[in-house]
Amino acid sequence: MMKFKSPPVNSLSLDFLTEFSISLEKLENDRACRGVIITSAIPKIFSSGLDITEMCGKSVEHYAEFWRAVQEMWLRLYGSNMVTVAAVNGASPAGGCLIALSCDYRIMAENPKFSIGLNEAQLGIVAPFWFKDTFVNVVGQRIAERALQLGSLYPAPEALKLGLVDELVPEEKLLEKASAVMAQWLALPDHARQITKSMMRKAVLDRLVAHREEDIKYFINFISKESIQKSLRMYMEMLKKKKS
Numbered sequence: 001m002m003k004f005k006s007p008p009v010n011s012l013s014l015d016f017l018t019e020f021s022i023s024l025e026k027l028e029n030d031r032a033c034r035g036v037i038i039t040s041a042i043p044k045i046f047s048s049g050l051d052i053t054e055m056c057g058k059s060v061e062h063y064a065e066f067w068r069a070v071q072e073m074w075l076r077l078y079g080s081n082m083v084t085v086a087a088v089n090g091a092s093p094a095g096g097c098l099i100a101l102s103c104d105y106r107i108m109a110e111n112p113k114f115s116i117g118l119n120e121a122q123l124g125i126v127a128p129f130w131f132k133d134t135f136v137n138v139v140g141q142r143i144a145e146r147a148l149q150l151g152s153l154y155p156a157p158e159a160l161k162l163g164l165v166d167e168l169v170p171e172e173k174l175l176e177k178a179s180a181v182m183a184q185w186l187a188l189p190d191h192a193r194q195i196t197k198s199m200m201r202k203a204v205l206d207r208l209v210a211h212r213e214e215d216i217k218y219f220i221n222f223i224s225k226e227s228i229q230k231s232l233r234m235y236m237e238m239l240k241k242k243k244s
């Protein structure tokens with residue numbers, strides 16, 4: 001089990017992403033480990049997505065390093081040979097949703113206050129093609145098209161209806177259920193499951209691997225635009241104001 005614990009909201013900073021990727025690599029190389037449940041140790045929050053402060057007012061070199069770390073995390077998680085189960089125990093916007101989408105199975109606490117989705121458009125930014133591909137592979141083209149354009153965040157019951165998560169359970173049963181699902185998936189021979197998983201995901205993974213440097217350039221070019229920086233600053237201010 002991997003429990004995110006980066007207060008206050010498990011935002012995916014460069015350090016967080018680096019540590020996450022290293023942990024995944026270690027587990028991947030551990031023959032005794034066949035599966036991982038991903039959840040959060042922070043009440044009400046699974047992950048608030050990419051750390052916006054990493055994308056605001058930093059150098060081009062920093063943006064490149066940060067984006068490479070985001071790519072690395074996704075390549076490791078989406079391409080993992082292990083069984084991956086997301087036990088989503090709180091809000092899961094944008095990059096948080098990407099992590100859940102990259103797992104093999106998603107169980108969410110049935111609290112309608114918890115929402116999940118790729119809300120990038122609401123921030124005035126664009127979900128990269130591999131976020132989009134991962135989303136389409138889970139919910140299909142039509143739902144993804146609408147959800148991505150509107151940057152929709154769905155409360156848990158709606159997320160279930162759309163197939164964005166596979167099931168809802170009472171919060172106190174979340175980990176028990178995740179363990180039961182893990183046991184069910186691990187009952188199959190690894191090699192057959194792994195080859196099948198790779199067959200289903202390979203095209204999407206290969207697309208980023210083939211265009212990784214180009215994707216970093218796109219990111220830097222996009223995020224460095226003054227209009228985008230302004231949108232992000234306004235969004236951060238809005239988050240802070242919401243509190244007071």
Ligand SMILES: CCCCCCCCCCCC/C=C/CC(=O)SCCNC(=O)CCNC(=O)[C@H](O)C(C)(C)COP(=O)(O)OP(=O)(O)OC[C@H]1O[C@@H](n2cnc3c(N)ncnc32)[C@H](O)[C@@H]1OP(=O)(O)O
Pocket residue numbers: 008009011012045047048049050051052053091093094095096119120123125126127128218219222223236239240243
């Ligand atoms: C030609 C084609 C070109 C295409 C090119 C494309 C190139 C790529 C483009 C770029 C893509 C970038 C992709 C980004 C994906 C992301 O993940 S962006 C992040 C999106 N995240 C969010 O929108 C979530 C925002 N946060 C919230 O909604 C809430 O904080 C919460 C629901 C998670 C929790 O709410 P609550 O418990 O009420 O806590 P808060 O008081 O709101 O927050 C506490 C504290 O944390 C700060 N914070 C929250 N989220 C983030 C974050 N993501 N990053 C950094 N900081 C965050 C918040 O400001 C508070 O700070 P203070 O205590 O006020 O200091």
